[in-house]
Amino acid sequence: MHEIAMVEDVLRIVEEVARDNGISRIDQVNVVIGEYLMVKPSLFEFAFMAAREGTRAAGAGLTIETEQVELECPGCHHRYSPRKINYNCPRCGNPNPLITKGKEMFVKSIEGDDNTG
Amino acid sequence: MEIKVMKRVLDRNRDMAARVRDRLGSSNVVMINMISSPGAGKTSLLEHICHLLGDKMRIAVIEGDVATDRDAQRIKKYEVPIVLINTDGGCHLDSNSIDIALGEFDLDNLDVVFVENVGNLVCPSHFDLGETLKLAVVSTTEGDDKPVKYPMLFKEARAVVLNKIDLMQYTNFDHSSFLSGLREVNSPVPLFEVSCRTGEGLEEFMEWVLEEAGN
Ligand SMILES: Nc1nc2c(ncn2[C@@H]2O[C@H](COP(=O)(O)OP(=O)(O)O)[C@@H](O)[C@H]2O)c(=O)[nH]1
Ligand SMILES: [Mg+2]
């Protein structure tokens, strides 16, 4: 539901990067969304398509890569991927693992033409 | 040409949340972010908290409401400092509005700030408010599958309240499947089973609140 807020922040970031790199037209925006966030890619894409109007990304495509959750046990330092929603350490049972991957959302890269091109 | 960016989304919210956390820390104030579906009983719980703990600790309330001031009106009679944030349809509070709201309080003369987030189980978990802890509230009328459906909230909650236990007998709420779901998502989290209608279970919950707020 607040995909709009996320997408607006994505667009703010890519506009800034495009400006700094002299890119007038962004063709492609590549984002990574951690699995932990449970963001629906379809909703995110829908919001992106609506919000890109009037920006340098007005005609840009979007790819969303889902990043799997990775965990590290603070007790025995075991690194593992959870099976479904139970994150407990499979070695020692510690219920408070560190989420080392898959809880962030970030803009990975953009593609576009520079002004001279 | 492709340009590597690698920039996190919603970092500004995170930065502001860190600022809020510093502010609270330097005034020794605990902030409790209450998250639930609409109607689970956040405001009812707050009314009991203000009533039962109002003379034991210095409370302030931030009410997140999509458009109205109805919840704020309910809390007003307890004479605690209260700030209403209308999100204009927005599905969550963010740290910037919390930072502004805190400006209305005399933080050095408070022990705990309760934030009633907008009724929603997903969006509020994505926006760190700078809170000390999150409290998840669910009720027996919502079904027993909430923890497994919304694992992020239940993993991050410092405690869970199961409200409306007075209605359990009239619903198909399966207590043991709720419990096993919750334990699968977060095995150690404290669970308080209460009724804001009959008052059952509230005493134990209030003890927990006092302990968390008593820094
Ligand atoms: N039967 C019963 N009703 C409750 C209980 N707690 C809250 N309610 C009712 O549920 C409705 C929603 O409660 P409210 O506190 O406004 O929920 P909020 O949207 O989470 O703030 C209100 O009509 C309350 O009176 C309870 O424990 N039992
Ligand atoms: Mg309410």
Ligand SMILES: [Zn+2]
């Ligand atoms: Zn371990």
